[in-house]
Amino acid sequence: xxxxxxxxNKYISDKTRFADLINGKLFGGEQVVLxxxxxxxxxxxxxxxxxxxxxxxxxxxxxxxVMRWKKGVDFCFFGCENQEEIHFAMPVRxxxxxxxxxxxxxxxxxxxxxKGIGQDLEPAEYLSRFQKEDKIYPVATIVFYYGSKPWCxxxxxxxxxxxxxxxxxxxxxxxxxxxxxxxxADNIEDIACFRTDLQKIMGMLKCKNNxxxxxxxxxxxxxxxxxxxxxxxxxxxxxxxSEKLAKKLxxxxxxxxxxxxxxALDDLYQxxxxxxxxxGRAEQLVDLVKRKLERGDSVEKIAxxxxxxxxxxxxxxxxx
Numbered sequence: 001x002x003x004x005x006x007x008x009n010k011y012i013s014d015k016t017r018f019a020d021l022i023n024g025k026l027f028g029g030e031q032v033v034l035x036x037x038x039x040x041x042x043x044x045x046x047x048x049x050x051x052x053x054x055x056x057x058x059x060x061x062x063x064x065x066v067m068r069w070k071k072g073v074d075f076c077f078f079g080c081e082n083q084e085e086i087h088f089a090m091p092v093r094x095x096x097x098x099x100x101x102x103x104x105x106x107x108x109x110x111x112x113x114x115k116g117i118g119q120d121l122e123p124a125e126y127l128s129r130f131q132k133e134d135k136i137y138p139v140a141t142i143v144f145y146y147g148s149k150p151w152c153x154x155x156x157x158x159x160x161x162x163x164x165x166x167x168x169x170x171x172x173x174x175x176x177x178x179x180x181x182x183x184x185a186d187n188i189e190d191i192a193c194f195r196t197d198l199q200k201i202m203g204m205l206k207c208k209n210n211x212x213x214x215x216x217x218x219x220x221x222x223x224x225x226x227x228x229x230x231x232x233x234x235x236x237x238x239x240x241x242s243e244k245l246a247k248k249l250x251x252x253x254x255x256x257x258x259x260x261x262x263x264a265l266d267d268l269y270q271x272x273x274x275x276x277x278x279x280g281r282a283e284q285l286v287d288l289v290k291r292k293l294e295r296g297d298s299v300e301k302i303a304x305x306x307x308x309x310x311x312x313x314x315x316x317x318x319x320x
Contacts, residue, residue: 004238008082009064011235012144013040018067020196022078025142025183029193033078038067041077063097077101079141084241086153090143091160095178098139105136144183146239148209151184197232200224201239208240218262225261233259240265 012018015035022033065080079097087093110129113119125131145151154160156179163171185191185205194202200221207213218225228236 004234004241005064005082005084007231007234007238008144008146010231012080012082013065015040015067017196017198018065018078018080020194020198021080021142021144021183024194024198025181026140029195031195033069033071037070038078039070041066041068061097061100075137077137077139079139081141081143083143083145084147084238086145086147086149086151088153089160090180091154091157091178094141094143094180095157098141101139102136106130106134109134109136140181142181142183146185146205148241150186151182155179155182197224201236204236205239214240215262215265218265222262226263227258228261229258233261233264236261 012021015038019033019035019038023029023031027033063079064082067078069076069078079094079101081090081094081097083090106129109131110116113131116126116129121131156177158172158175158177161168161175185202188202188206191199191202191206203217203221204214204225207217225236
């Protein structure tokens with residue numbers, strides 16, 4: 001897992017922000033899930049797979065963020081998968097994660113019953129490793145996509161099937177569908193359904209592919225982007241897919257405690273302009289040297305003639 005992805009996971013793991021993500025996507029902004037009702041849990045799930053020879057092997061899957069929601073006597077698990085890249089098999093991937101969560105819940109219940117030892121169980125209960133009165137908690141997963149390309153991946157299990165015509169019509173009623181809860185800033189009609197700084201992030205993601213619009217948006221929201229903490233700045237760098245920006249911010253934040261992302265982005269763009277100018281000047285110098293050599297000028301004379309030009313290029317490079 002890359003540093004950028006870890007930064008996004010840490011950013012989303014904030015309970016207030018996570019509750020906002022759930023409320024904004026699943027409940028249209030209604031404040032159903034409260035931060036104080038959430039508890040972070042480990043996103044690791046294990047399953048034992050058996051081959052044709054009866055040999056078993058363990059497989060471990062890791063979810064990005066998982067929270068347990070306690071609402072009175074009711075419980076629910078919310079998961080979030082943070083995606084920079086499009087994942088065409090996401091319905092199956094999420095279905096596996098959710099199934100593992102249910103499987104783990106069943107296993108934990110069976111362990112809590114001491115594996116049925118000393119209990120008067122029905123044969124079906126022992127076979128199921130699940131007692132008749134047992135209940136498990138629901139699991140809902142959100143996919144938070146922040147990539148630069150429009151999401152063109154599958155949104156449900158049916159869209160992954162090779163089915164058409166009569167076959168599709170006959171079979172679909174017997175095959176449960178499974179869809180993903182996708183949060184894609186490009187397709188969010190009203191970012192006001194988010195109440196925390198996620199609203200600003202969603203707005204930023206909407207214009208991330210247009211430099212001028214992005215700078216304008218961040219300046220219009222300078223009250224937020226001008227004063228962000230370390231974790232938020234690193235997450236923003238990942239959202240903008242700029243490793244150079246992330247590296248640039250590390251030392252500055254250690255010194256100042258917070259970052260002006262508007263200025264950091266302006267500086268980064270200016271560096272790009274300066275680098276382009278330096279390369280342009282260097283190319284001009286190479287052409288000029290070739291012409292002077294073809295004319296028969298000596299190396300010493302060329303060096304004297306270009307001394308001023310070289311110093312200008314060095315001055316530009318020194319600023320980068």
